[in-house]
Structures are given as C-alpha cells and as structure tokens.
Amino acid sequence: MKDETIEKVKAETADWGYLAELPDEADGFTLDREVHIHGDCYDLFTYENAAAHKSTTAYFHEETHEYKLRVAYGLISFCRIEYITHDFAEFEALLRKNFADMLHDMAVFNPDTLGSIVRDKGILTWEFGQKLPAELEGFTRYVSPAEPEKITNGSYVVLDYVDFDLESSVTFYYNIYRDEFYGEARIWNIPDVNYTFDSRTLPEFEEKLQTFLVPRLKEIRGRAIADKDKVHYRYE
DSSP states (O other), rough: OOOHHHHHHHHHHTTOOHHHSSOEEEEEEEEEEEEEEEETTTEEEEEEEETTTEEEEEEEEEETTEEEEEEETTTTEOOOEEEBSSSSSHHHHHHHHHHHHHHHHHHHHHGGGHHHHHHHOOTOOOOHHSOOOSSTTTTTEEOOOOOOOETTTTTTEEEEETTTTTTTTEEEEEETTTTTEEEEEEEETEEOOTTOOOBBHHHHHHHHHHHHHHHHHHHHHHHHTTHHHHHHHOOO
16 A cells, blocks of 8 residues: 555544444444555454454445445455445445444345345245255255345345355355356365356255255365365465
C-alpha cells in the first residue's frame, strides 16, 4: 500500500469516535481494534467468532479508493455492497445505522433476510436437504439448506461442506437472477469450478447431489491431501 494512502486513511480515521464506542464483545464476536495493512487493504477493525469461523472487517480498499465491509462465512469472503462508499462520513453513518443488526444476523439465522424467491423455491423446507448428514467424507456440513446464507450478486449459499484443517470445501449456491443451482469447490482456499451440479429445479439438483456429491467430496479431499506438502512449503 502506498504511503500516501496510509496517511490519507490515518487522517480520516484519527480519533474515530464510533470505533471507541464499539463493544469489545457482541453476539459472540470479539473486536480487534488494531489496524492491519495487507496488500491493498487497510483494515480498520474486525469482529471475529473464531469458533464459528465467521468475521467481518471494515476496511479501506486502495484499488477502488473506497471504504468497504468484508464478511467471511467459513471459507467464503465477500463485500456487503450496501456499505461501499468513497466518503468516510457516509461509511460511518452506514455502520451506525446497520452494523449492529448485521452482526446479530451473522450470529443468529434471520429468515427475514431471505427473499421471497428463495422461500418460494422450497429450499428451507426441502426434505432431502433436511436429511443431509452433518459429516460426510471427512467434511463438516457448515451451511444447511434450512438456513441459507445470503452473499452477493443474488446468490445464496444453500449447502456447504468444509474441512477447515485442509482449507477445502464443496459449496452449493442458488442464484435468484439466473434461477439456478450451482456448485463450487475450494482446495486450500483456491476455487475449483465444475458444472456437474448446475440445475434449474430442486428435484434436478437433488438428483445430481445423490449421484455426484460423495464422489466430488472424495475428489476434493484427495486433491487437497495431495497438495498439502506444496501448500505448507509455500507458507513457510
């Protein structure tokens, strides 16, 4: 990050009253008030629930010259578009208005955050989804269809199997704009896309899960284990 960017953000956030007012603990999240600079991101503060693998970070993004709010659920990280702004005063106003409720909704599933299209699709009451095992091929079910997570660009995570030790997962989404289910894997947190699970209807998606879910989980685990030494060498 450029020195002039650091100085700009320091000047705009000096003696930030809102940050001083934030509670150290909220809804199971712990506040980190320390500034962290990595790449082109200047992190202002972070709330994290390590046990739940969830966090949210307010930051300045040098690439776009905007203040943003980053949210992480498991291995999935994205920006909440309603907080993006070039103006620091506006950013604070958005945080004051919405942040506490957003953090609570991260801690406790709130069905009111779901659109009517998701409800009408039958995902929350999907019988097959309710019977999916909590553990499968060494992965843990992190998101269940009964409690989908809204992310961005009209997509919801409807099912997510994760191995946090391997930083690997197999995740399934529903996009309201395309009216489509689709899947994505992560191997050591690097996306791996295929189109095997693309489906227009819940019955079609269910059929593909019955046929291909276990083989896909086995494949991702095998590839993650095979890459383990390479990843550890890269981190050293």
